[in-house]
Amino acid sequence: MTPQTIKRRSVLKGILGTLSIPSTAFIKSDAAEETSLDEWTGYSICDNCNQVPSCGIRFKACGNIIQSIGNWSENPRHVLCSKGLSTLQRLYNPNRLLYPMKRTNPKGSDDPGFVRCSWDEAYRMIAENLTRIKAKDGADSVMFYIGDPKEPRPPIMRLARYFGSVHLGTESSVACRAACMQAEILTWGRPSQGSMPNAKTKSFMVLASNVWSRPLGWWQSLTAAKKRGCKIIVIDTRNTKTAQFADIHLAPKVGTDAALAMGIIRVLVKENLYDKALVDKWCHGFEELKSYCECFTPERTEEITGVPAQKIIDAARMYADGPGSFSLTSQSLTHNTNGVNNARALLLIPCILGYIDVPGGVSFPLSPKGLQACGMGL
Numbered sequence: 086m087t088p089q090t091i092k093r094r095s096v097l098k099g100i101l102g103t104l105s106i107p108s109t110a111f112i113k114s115d116a117a118e119e120t121s122l123d124e125w126t127g128y129s130i131c132d133n134c135n136q137v138p139s140c141g142i143r144f145k146a147c148g149n150i151i152q153s154i155g156n157w158s159e160n161p162r163h164v165l166c167s168k169g170l171s172t173l174q175r176l177y178n179p180n181r182l183l184y185p186m187k188r189t190n191p192k193g194s195d196d197p198g199f200v201r202c203s204w205d206e207a208y209r210m211i212a213e214n215l216t217r218i219k220a221k222d223g224a225d226s227v228m229f230y231i232g233d234p235k236e237p238r239p240p241i242m243r244l245a246r247y248f249g250s251v252h253l254g255t256e257s258s259v260a261c262r263a264a265c266m267q268a269e270i271l272t273w274g275r276p277s278q279g280s281m282p283n284a285k286t287k288s289f290m291v292l293a294s295n296v297w298s299r300p301l302g303w304w305q306s307l308t309a310a311k312k313r314g315c316k317i318i319v320i321d322t323r324n325t326k327t328a329q330f331a332d333i334h335l336a337p338k339v340g341t342d343a344a345l346a347m348g349i350i351r352v353l354v355k356e357n358l359y360d361k362a363l364v365d366k367w368c369h370g371f372e373e374l375k376s377y378c379e380c381f382t383p384e385r386t387e388e389i390t391g392v393p394a395q396k397i398i399d400a401a402r403m404y405a406d407g408p409g410s411f412s413l414t415s416q417s418l419t420h421n422t423n424g425v426n427n428a429r430a431l432l433l434i435p436c437i438l439g440y441i442d443v444p445g446g447v448s449f450p451l452s453p454k455g456l457q458a459c460g461m462g463l
Contacts, residue, residue: 124145126144126146129144131165138162140163141157143155143156154172154173185203219248219249225251229248235255241253262419268428272429272432273436278413280447286409289310289411289412290409290411290412291327293417295327308330319335321336322338337392343427348382348397351381359437362439364439405438408440409440410445
């Protein structure tokens with residue numbers, strides 16, 4: 086079977102996990118010679134999207150050729166998505182690059198004329214081009230970008246720094262949580278998307294995240310907390326399963342999350358519900374925050390966000406009955422205008438309530454001594 090002859094029904098069955106995709110869909114027919122070798126079954130994990138824990142793979146092989154990939158039913162994360170099932174393409178697609186290629190025809194040509202070159206030649210060409218561009222237009226005219234996996238991030242960061250460019254991007258910049266992480270670090274000095282509720286958590290706020298679809302047991306933790314009496318507030322434009330589960334669902338217009346946060350903070354300040362002792366000792370700029378949010382009355386906030394004024398008041402009071410924790414989105418808040426500050430504004434709510442690093446609140450686990458995370462690369 087060639088890639089051109091794959092039937093739609095076969096692909097659909099493979100995606101659903103009811104039929105493993107055969108490796109013969111991606112390798113040349115001469116691999117059939119391997120069928121004379123012993124067949125065996127093995128187990129591995131999928132790392133296509135960096136989920137933790139990783140999803141399980143059960144594969145069948147003949148010799149050292151993988152024949153098919155399917156779900157590892159005994160693994161807690163046992164249902165592969167289309168990315169996991171496409172692992173065979175990463176291994177055997179005949180168009181996969183295995184060595185450096187250089188263009189021989191100008192950009193825009195119908196045929197780029199790629200030909201194989203050595204690593205030494207590739208490195209020399211890259212260095213010469215970077216040096217030429219830097220001399221002509223300056224170091225900041227170059228942006229360094231790192232895709233996945235994340236392990237190359239630290240050396241590429243060093244390369245950008247020694248080259249002199251301030252422009253660095255990763256796949257997390259455009260597809261994940263780099264901007265949310267900036268908001269977290271600017272707010273309390275280190276990354277944290279929140280903590281699952283525990284036995285001491287009395288209120289929990291979900292910030293633009295559909296916890297129902299998150300890995301690591303978030304949904305199970307949230308449902309157990311609600312059974313214990315923990316109150317759930319969801320801030321999300323979407324009507325997700327998590328929003329339907331909540332005691333209060335605040336659905337702001339897209340891009341108005343920061344205004345909603347200011348409206349909630351104003352209620353906390355006016356009704357003296359915030360943690361004054363913590364704010365006085367640890368928070369810089371609180372007086373400016375109080376002054377800024379003064380104009381975000383419940384009525385004005387409703388005009389901006391579309392969230393009813395009374396629901397804003399009720400949510401503020403409910404969340405203030407803590408200790409409380411939260412779950413922050415990985416992406417949605419920061420993929421629009423005012424992105425980083427949308428997340429920062431919402432993070433200020435648990436911050437001024439004193440829910441940081443306290444029992445029942447948001448915990449900050451310590452890394453092993455000497456281990457430092459640098460852009461998700463160690």
